[in-house]
Amino acid sequence: MTFARHDHCDDLDTLPRMPSRVTSGRVETLEDVAFLSGAALAHLHLVLGRDCVPQTLLRDRLALRAAEACVGFSGRPERAGELRDAVHLLRPGDLPGPAGAVCQSWQRAVERPVSIKVLGRALPTLVPGQIAAWLDAGKGAPVTRAAMVLEALVRETPRADVAGLILADAVLAQALCWDRVVPLLARGLKRADLRKQGDDLRLACHRALVSSAVEAVRLAADLARRTAHLKAVAPKLRAKGAGDAVEMLLSRDAVAPSALPLPDRAARRLCDRLVDLGAVRELTGRDTFRLYGV
Structure with missing residues (x-):
């Protein structure tokens, strides 16, 4: 769904804060971590529905952070600054290079509502039929479905970390009735987590979503304040x-x-x-x- 824009934020301090039980939780079992990730995602959903949150900007900045994480998984040294240069300083006809291509993939994945066509543009090495199959591969709860897709794609397609993480976030968005990809998993996972399977990977994904959702809520609040100031000075x-x-x-x-x-x-x-x-x-x-x- 497209988030309802019915809650106007006259006072940006009214943006709801992540519950302390999520940010201070110290749990180990899969069931307990799953509860925390559910609470974190529910709270993020609430924040994304506020009209003062610049959703397009938030997704674009989260895409940069996800790209930075993916580039790090591959052992490359580029950080956010280099990734920005790689995509924003391109001349017509230039290729972005490996790190820039990762950043472009994430940008394209978040810029339009989730669809086979949009994901195909973000992941040109996959054919539409493959993408459709991956999106339907998972079953069960949202995070379980995302973990299953990530596991299957990384296992069956060598060097598919970026594609696996983008499609896992796309599956998560569909399961949560979000109309667009919100990059979350890449930022919270570690490189070793991508090789885990079954319950171990599900546990890693739940933990990743707790930390990433907390970070996304903080970023949303910061961007809401910054965009409010930009709108205030625009008449000048x-x-x-x-x-x-x-x-x-x-x-x-x-x-x-x-x-x-x-x-x-x-x-x-x-x-x-x-x-x-x-x-x-x-x-x-x-x-x-x-x-x-x-």
């Missing part, structure tokens, strides 16, 4: 096209000035103005080839 911007530029910044993890619907010089001035107003951040620390984000 007089540049033609500033409104469209702000909308792009409200929906993307990072934006290069050249991607904004303004002339290059005006786009750079607008970004610097927003930094001065405390509404966006410059993400690279460089003097050139800069990227900006909420």
Whole structure:
């Protein structure tokens, strides 16, 4: 489903906080961890339904974090900054490289409602029939289904960690009636967890979802505050096209000035103005080839 936008947040402090029983839980059995992950996912569902949470931006930033985790699983050194560069500084016709391709896969997986076509664009090495089969492979509760798909795909398709994690998150989204993928599993799992099977993998997935859901709720609250400030200062911007530029910044993890619907010089001035107003951040620390984000 698309989350209902009926709860307006006039006071961002009213965003519900994750229950302490989830964040302080110290349990070991599969049943107890499953209870905590269910509580964490239910709370995340509640937070995602608040109209002050910028869902598109949240998914895009979670996609970056998932890509960073997947790149780490493969033993590559790229971190978030390098992944941003790999996808946002590409010239027409350029290829993103292995790490950038992982980041693009996650970005494409979250940008549209879950479907075979969308997942096929995110995972071009899999044919639609394969994707459909994987999505139907799991049975049972949401996390159990996701773990079964992850286990099956990683076991049967060598070097399929990224595809397995994207499809596992897609299965989880479908089971929870979320219309789009919310990247959660990759960030909470360890590399060794991907080789586990059966109950051991289910336990690892439940634990991963507890930690990832807690992190996602914190990120949602932070982005809600930041986007509220950006919207508050937007009327001060007089540049033609500033409104469209702000909308792009409200929906993307990072934006290069050249991607904004303004002339290059005006786009750079607008970004610097927003930094001065405390509404966006410059993400690279460089003097050139800069990227900006909420």
